[in-house]
Structures are given as C-alpha cells and as structure tokens.
Amino acid sequence: MDLARWRALPLARRRQIFAVVLLAVGAAFPFLTGNAGNVDAAANAFTYVLLALGLNIVVGFAGLLDLGYAAFFAIGAYGYGIAASGQLKPEWSSVWDLFAYTGQVSRLVVPGQPDTVQFHFAFWPMLAVAAIVCAVFGVLFGAPTLRLRGDYLAIVTLGFGEIVPVVARNWDGLTNGAQGLGGIRTPRLFGYDFGFSPYPYYFLGLGLVAVAVWLSIRLQESRVGRAWMAIREDELAAGAMGVNHVHYKLLAFAMGAAVGGLGGTFYVAKLTTATPDMFTFPVSVMVLVMVVLGGMGSIRGVVVAALFLAFLQSVILQELTGWVHALGRLVGSAFLQRIELITSLELIFGVILVLMMIFRREGIWPAVRRVSALSPEQQAAAPSRGAAVQLSWSQAARADAAPRTLLEIESLSKQFGGVAAADRISLTVRAGELVSVIGPNGSGKTTLFNLITGLIARDSGSIRLEGQEIGALPAHAIVARGVARTFQNIRLFNNLSVLENLLVGEHARLQAGALGAVLRPPRVRAEERAAVDRALEVLGLFGNRLLPRLDHPAYGLSYANRRRTEIARAIMTQPKLLLLDEPAAGMNPAETLELMDLVRALRGLGITIVLIEHKLDIVMDMSDRVIVLDHGVKIAEGAPVEVRNDERVIEAYLGRRRRAA
Amino acid sequence: MHTLDVLLQQVVNGLALGMMYALLALGFTMVYGIIELINFAHFSVFMTGTFVGLMVLNLMGVTAVSASLQGPALVGTLIALFLATMTATGVLGVLIERLCLRPVRHVSGTAPMITTIGVAFILINVMLLTWGPQAQRFPQLLPNWRWGVGGAEITFKQGVLFVVGLLLMLGLWHLVRRTTLGKAMRATAQDADAARMMGIDVDRVVVVTFFLGSALAGAGSLFFGLYYGFTGYYIGYTTGLRAFTSAVLGGIGSIPGAVLGGLLIGLTQSLGGQFLGVKWTDVIIFSILIIVMVLRPNGLLGTRTPQRA
Numbered sequence: 001m002d003l004a005r006w007r008a009l010p011l012a013r014r015r016q017i018f019a020v021v022l023l024a025v026g027a028a029f030p031f032l033t034g035n036a037g038n039v040d041a042a043a044n045a046f047t048y049v050l051l052a053l054g055l056n057i058v059v060g061f062a063g064l065l066d067l068g069y070a071a072f073f074a075i076g077a078y079g080y081g082i083a084a085s086g087q088l089k090p091e092w093s094s095v096w097d098l099f100a101y102t103g104q105v106s107r108l109v110v111p112g113q114p115d116t117v118q119f120h121f122a123f124w125p126m127l128a129v130a131a132i133v134c135a136v137f138g139v140l141f142g143a144p145t146l147r148l149r150g151d152y153l154a155i156v157t158l159g160f161g162e163i164v165p166v167v168a169r170n171w172d173g174l175t176n177g178a179q180g181l182g183g184i185r186t187p188r189l190f191g192y193d194f195g196f197s198p199y200p201y202y203f204l205g206l207g208l209v210a211v212a213v214w215l216s217i218r219l220q221e222s223r224v225g226r227a228w229m230a231i232r233e234d235e236l237a238a239g240a241m242g243v244n245h246v247h248y249k250l251l252a253f254a255m256g257a258a259v260g261g262l263g264g265t266f267y268v269a270k271l272t273t274a275t276p277d278m279f280t281f282p283v284s285v286m287v288l289v290m291v292v293l294g295g296m297g298s299i300r301g302v303v304v305a306a307l308f309l310a311f312l313q314s315v316i317l318q319e320l321t322g323w324v325h326a327l328g329r330l331v332g333s334a335f336l337q338r339i340e341l342i343t344s345l346e347l348i349f350g351v352i353l354v355l356m357m358i359f360r361r362e363g364i365w366p367a368v369r370r371v372s373a374l375s376p377e378q379q380a381a382a383p384s385r386g387a388a389v390q391l392s393w394s395q396a397a398r399a400d401a402a403p404r405t406l407l408e409i410e411s412l413s414k415q416f417g418g419v420a421a422a423d424r425i426s427l428t429v430r431a432g433e434l435v436s437v438i439g440p441n442g443s444g445k446t447t448l449f450n451l452i453t454g455l456i457a458r459d460s461g462s463i464r465l466e467g468q469e470i471g472a473l474p475a476h477a478i479v480a481r482g483v484a485r486t487f488q489n490i491r492l493f494n495n496l497s498v499l500e501n502l503l504v505g506e507h508a509r510l511q512a513g514a515l516g517a518v519l520r521p522p523r524v525r526a527e528e529r530a531a532v533d534r535a536l537e538v539l540g541l542f543g544n545r546l547l548p549r550l551d552h553p554a555y556g557l558s559y560a561n562r563r564r565t566e567i568a569r570a571i572m573t574q575p576k577l578l579l580l581d582e583p584a585a586g587m588n589p590a591e592t593l594e595l596m597d598l599v600r601a602l603r604g605l606g607i608t609i610v611l612i613e614h615k616l617d618i619v620m621d622m623s624d625r626v627i628v629l630d631h632g633v634k635i636a637e638g639a640p641v642e643v644r645n646d647e648r649v650i651e652a653y654l655g656r657r658r659r660a661a
Numbered sequence: 662m663h664t665l666d667v668l669l670q671q672v673v674n675g676l677a678l679g680m681m682y683a684l685l686a687l688g689f690t691m692v693y694g695i696i697e698l699i700n701f702a703h704f705s706v707f708m709t710g711t712f713v714g715l716m717v718l719n720l721m722g723v724t725a726v727s728a729s730l731q732g733p734a735l736v737g738t739l740i741a742l743f744l745a746t747m748t749a750t751g752v753l754g755v756l757i758e759r760l761c762l763r764p765v766r767h768v769s770g771t772a773p774m775i776t777t778i779g780v781a782f783i784l785i786n787v788m789l790l791t792w793g794p795q796a797q798r799f800p801q802l803l804p805n806w807r808w809g810v811g812g813a814e815i816t817f818k819q820g821v822l823f824v825v826g827l828l829l830m831l832g833l834w835h836l837v838r839r840t841t842l843g844k845a846m847r848a849t850a851q852d853a854d855a856a857r858m859m860g861i862d863v864d865r866v867v868v869v870t871f872f873l874g875s876a877l878a879g880a881g882s883l884f885f886g887l888y889y890g891f892t893g894y895y896i897g898y899t900t901g902l903r904a905f906t907s908a909v910l911g912g913i914g915s916i917p918g919a920v921l922g923g924l925l926i927g928l929t930q931s932l933g934g935q936f937l938g939v940k941w942t943d944v945i946i947f948s949i950l951i952i953v954m955v956l957r958p959n960g961l962l963g964t965r966t967p968q969r970a
Contacts, residue, residue: 154699160947163947163948344786344790346782346786347786350782353778357772361772
C-alpha cells in the first residue's frame, strides 16, 4: 500500500493495523531469534516497559516528578512474593478455611507444634491484588505531596522510595530481610506451570505491556488525560477551568502505582526471588531515564526508550564489551581487554539525563505533534469574523430573560500583608448584564476576579451566585456552578492543541471517570463526540481565526489567537457569568473591534459578562454599568456617563486637583 | 555507662555530626534561595570532595597508614587540605552550573532538577570507575585525644569539626550580611529580575553562590573523611539526603535554619541510632522530611514557602 493511501485511512484504523502488526512481530520474535537468552532479556525488558509506562502516567501525563517510583515496583514484588512463598506462616485458624477451599493456602501440620498456613496464592488474582494494593499506596504516598511544588514533591516521593527498601531490609519477619524472599511459586495457567523457561514469561510480559499501552492511550485521550495534562501545563488555570487537582493528582499516583505493581508482580514471578537491593534509587532513576529519553507523555517514545535501555543493559553493552576485548587482543592492549562497559551503565544514564534536558527536553519521539504553519491560502480561506452565531446549548440561558440577580457580593475583603486589595466591596450583577470594572493599576480589579473564582481565599464577606454562597468553594467547584474567567496574562495549556484546550474547558460539563475513559462505553463515546462538536461550534464564533488551527499547539499561536483561544476555552465551561480580565490588552484597534463584536455576541447568547478593561472608550461604549475600584475600595458605580463625570473617579485617575492658593 | 551518660555522649556525637550536615545543608539552602532549584548534584559534589581531599593528602605525603600529625605540621596540613579541597569542589560546583544548569535555568517545570540528578549520576559513576567500588581509607590525620565531660567524652576530632564548622559559618554569615556581594545575593534571592534591573550581575551571583555552596560541601566532605576514616563513591546519597532534610527542617532558603536543621538531624541520627536502632535511622529522618513538608513546609526558621504561589 502506498503512503498516500495509508495516510488517508482514519487514525483509529491505522492504529488498529499498527497494533496488530506490532503484536504479530512481538509474538514471532521468540521463534525468529531462536535464542533463549534473547527471549529472557526481552521478558525482563517488558518489566521495565511496564514500569516506564506507569511512571509516564505520573510524570509524563500529570507532570508529577516521582523519584521513588521503585517503591511501587517493590510493593508489587513483595506483595506477590509473600503471598506465593513460605515466608509468612501464620497459625492456622478458621479464617483460612475459605482460602484453603479455593486452593490458595494449605494447612501445614507438624506434629508437636500448632498447625500453620502455607501460602501459595495464585498468580492471576494476585496481579489484580498487587495493582490495587499499589494504587492504595500510590494514594497514601501522593496525598502528602498535593500541596507541594514540583521539586518538593520529587523529594518527598524520594523519601518514600528510600523508606520502602529500608523497611524491606529490616522487617525480617515479613520480608526475610536482606537475604530476601526465596522459593516464590511460578505462575500456572490451566495446570501448565510457567517454571523457569523464559518463553511463557515473554508472552505474559508482552500481554501485560499491550494492556498497559492500551490503558495509557485510552487514558491520555480522554477527559481524565486532558485533566492531567492541564494540571501539568498550568495547575492554576486547570483549577480555573474546573479540574479538581487533588482528585486528578491522586488518580495519577494511583494509576501509575498500579502499573508499577503489575511490573513488580511479573518480575518476581519470573525471578522467583525478591531482595531489597532490587528496588533502590538507581532503579527509580533508570525508569525515569526511560521516560525522559522517550519523551515525557509520549507512549510510543517511552516504550521504545524502555526497550532500548533494557537491551542496552542486558545485551548491547555485553556485546560491545566483547568487541572491545577483541580489539584489545588485536592491538595487544591489556587496558582494552579489562574494560567492562556494563559498569558504565549508570554513567550513561546520567549523561542521557543531562543531554536530553539541555538539548531535547521533549524526548526522542515527542508526544506533541508538529504541525506546519498555515499557508497564506489557508489563512485567507473563508475570511469571516464570525461573532454573529448562536450556540446550540445556549438556548436555555436565553430563555429566562427576566432580570434577576446573578452575582451578589457583600462586604468582601482581602488583605495582602498590610495592603487591602479588597476593602468591603459590595456589588451586584444582574443576569444578562455587561458590567465593567475599571480603576487604576493596583486598584484590586484582578484580585476581585481571583476572589470570585476561588483562586484566592477571602478574609471576610460573602459571594453569592444565584443566591448560593460560593465564597468558600474551591476554584473547580465554582466553575461547575457557572463562573468562568480569562486571565490578564494569558494562561493557556501550552503543549496542548487548541482543541484540547477547549475540551479541558468543558471538563466540568463532562462525566467520564477513569473507568469510563479506559472502557469507553457508548455513553462516553457519545459524550466525547458531543464535546468535540461543541468545541467546533464555539470556535465557529471566531470565524476562521481558530478553526484552521485546531491541532496547533497553543504555544505556537499568535498573541491575538491566544487571547481568542482563552476566551473560547472559558465559553466551553458553559458559564452563566464570564469574567474577562483585560481581553483587549495588546490587541490592535482592528482586533479590538473584532473582540468587542464577539463580546456583544456572547451577551446575545445570554452570558452575563464582567469585564476588566483599560481601554475606556470600549468600556464606555459597551457597558450597562461601570464599577470603579481604587485601592481596593469601590468608589463609584453607575451608568457610563455618570461614572465619567464622577469627581472621585477623575481624582483616582488623574490625582487631586490642586486648589488655587 | 548510665543512660544519662549515654545520652550526653550521643548529644556530643550528634552535634559533631550535625556540623557536617549543616555545612552541606547550607549549600542546598543557598542555591535554593537564589534560583529555587533543589540541587541534587550537591550530594555528589560532597562525595567527590572526599576523594579530592584524599588526593590532596596523598600529594602532601599523608597516606592512610601515616601516623597522625601534631603541632604546626597538623595545623598547616589542615589549612592546606581545607583550602585545596574547598577550592576544588567550589570550582566543580561552578562548572556544573555553567555547563549543565545555566542552559536550563529558565526552563519551567522539572527539567532543571532532572538535570541535577543526571549530573549526580555522572559524578558518582566517574568516581566509581576511577576508584573502584570498595571503600577507601581516609588518613587519620588528627590525634586521638579525648577529654571527659561528665560521663561522656569529647574527642579532639569532634572539637576540630566543631570549631572549623563554626568558623566557616561565621565567615559565611559575615559575607552574606556585611559585604556588597552578600547584599547582591540577598537581593537576587528576593527578586532576580528586580536585582538585574538594579545593575546586579545575576549570573555572577549565581556562580558565586554555587562556588560558596560547593566549597562548604567540600569542607563537609573533609569532615566526613576525618570523622569516619573512610570514603566511597556511594556515601553522597544518604548523607546528602540527610543534609537536605536538615535544610528543609530548618526552613529552606534560611541560612540559620540550615545550621539549626543540621544540628537537629545530627542529634536525631545519634540519639535515634542509640535508642531505636541504627537500621531505622533513615526511616526516622525521611519521616521527619515528609512530616515537615506536609505540616510546616516553611520549616522552623524559614519564611519562604515551598509551594505554588
């Protein structure tokens, strides 16, 4: 098939074909190589691929640098190791009857001593148990880090990563200390014992990797994955778009840990032994190197990098060493014959980390697609300024046109140090209004927005939306109630595409959780389709400004288009109240006019708008009412004309007029 | 020995150890204060310092089997040793900053920290490949004098550690509080952009900070060598993490905090080892790290919160 026809296939179809081909190659490999050593190396490599995929969820998707990831590897490994070996021999009691009945344990009778329990839990259910146990530990280890900045989070995870092997080394009764567990039972399938041949483990590992890849792809391309990436790109903006960062960070830790637990269980079943040294810091770093080399967040890159580094360790360096020795014999150099390249493995890891960070942070096979810039023809195609449309879902909002109070703020105060950024501000906004907030720089306008949207906590006062108090709610809950905002200094999710940015905006209106994201029942599929349709509809408001750039990463957009994308993202939250923080800042007069058309159109859709703006001509032209802040105090409020002539407003802007002497 | 004597003895031991952690923690805290980076490579600079010290001593003709020195010879050797080692680790720190960290300084996210992990691995493994995996004996330079204090003993070694550590800290304090350079450093820590606009060469401040921090780590590595009498490629990690815990406990970014944290961690190690068992030392220390991070991220004396604004 020629390349053009291949390209013409839908992405999903291409992926299916690709997956089948890869699995076929994977299944054929053991028969092609004919070398048990290579199959064994590949089976071990699959362990690292699993670990790397798990860490990729935490570091790559959610941006949480976990330096103690080997802890989950250890917990999974010891979990299965203890359950499938004679390490624990508790006294027999009737609790064990059920397990004995299902063949998971047996009663060990030694004359003259109390009866004990011999564990031999089966591998398959233990895979699930290990994953769940690790997920729980993931949440436990993750919970303390939630409030911490990225690098501190790394250190705390590192602390956990240190504690786990120390516990494994010193809790002799549970783990057999430094000698480690031995005699772990190998998996059985329908009476077939996996034993010590690498072949069954190879296929088991291949299957687990396939599952982990599938899981990763499904998660990445879902509401959950978008929420993770939004947190990674800009946690604050993610919250302001309705993403509950506590929930999603813990979910990332849990999912990542669960995959690590699978890796540990698999590894130990294959090795039939577990010692504390197998899970130390260098292992965590090795997995991190795989993720960094492949590209954080890039599933294909991480798989390839993990396979490469695992083979580098088990095969390539050995082979190279052989060649170097041969060269040494050839030239008669004793030095060359002594070299063991495997000892420099960690040196290579260090070099990879440094070089990748300096020269190619996105990895060798990055997750972000590169898109070519639009040609002049594409840019000029269907020139339309849009802004005259309506949105299918906005009808309901338009229907109730009766004037009622939407936002009610009473005596709201906030101090920063000794400075009152908001001093007993009271105001109301009626549904359907366009209210502007003006005031000199530092008068507390943005602080007011931050207070309303829950980005900062108020000191006192109340904020009511449709009569309900929202002042104590976290940002994401306020978005869900129908308040959206844009930021003065645009905060887009830079490495996400325009479309993905918009879909994050819709986060609070969608329902799919992790399970739904992975299994994709019809309900979730329909929801995703509808979400994309709505995004396209919203982009339509901007004419051809954004529609041709759907797949472009946000960092590459022009300034005006970044502003537009941010407004579009806010509209996607389906707000009742939209707070625009200087939307026209930095725009030229033509762009400003276009933007103002849009704002009018949004009003037409029934969205109530509060606008912070410095371009007073716009403010006077468009607003129903104007509120003036100065030093955190509301100094005036009223129709544009009234405010313009207000003595105190003039004073605030121009200073006190000097009295004639 | 009575429990009380044991306690006293472990307090003495802990304070001496604590000086070493404090010196290391100072490097962390200073770099964090200036560029808000957790410098993982600091661990390995410390480790490299022990080997530098070893080489310097060998160059001066002092080997692991030499007898301990006395009098002016001892003082002279010590001064030369500290000067040479601290200069070398200081230069190493500057090299790391220039070659590896400056290119990623303005990259947001985890990239700078991952870079420092890479640097740490490179240094550790270069040392491993050069010196081999076995522990190296560090010359026992200091005579084995000891004095009784109550029921406990203070060794001459501990005394030297304490005095040298104190002198270095006073020097640092003077530099940061009383000199123009120190003022530039404090300004940069407050707001690098504003400092730049006031004509401060921020790049130079960063370089100086790395030099000072790494030089102090060099002094710390000599403490380690003199105190324990050995070194190895692997010593940086555990010691470094304890030192990092010290910095966090005291309040990251705070110089007195680093000293206080170091002493407290030294005490924790010696008392915890005595009363709970040496094997649990690291669990205790890392638990402290996690608990401080969660409950009091500012640390004991810190003003700066390691949190997102």
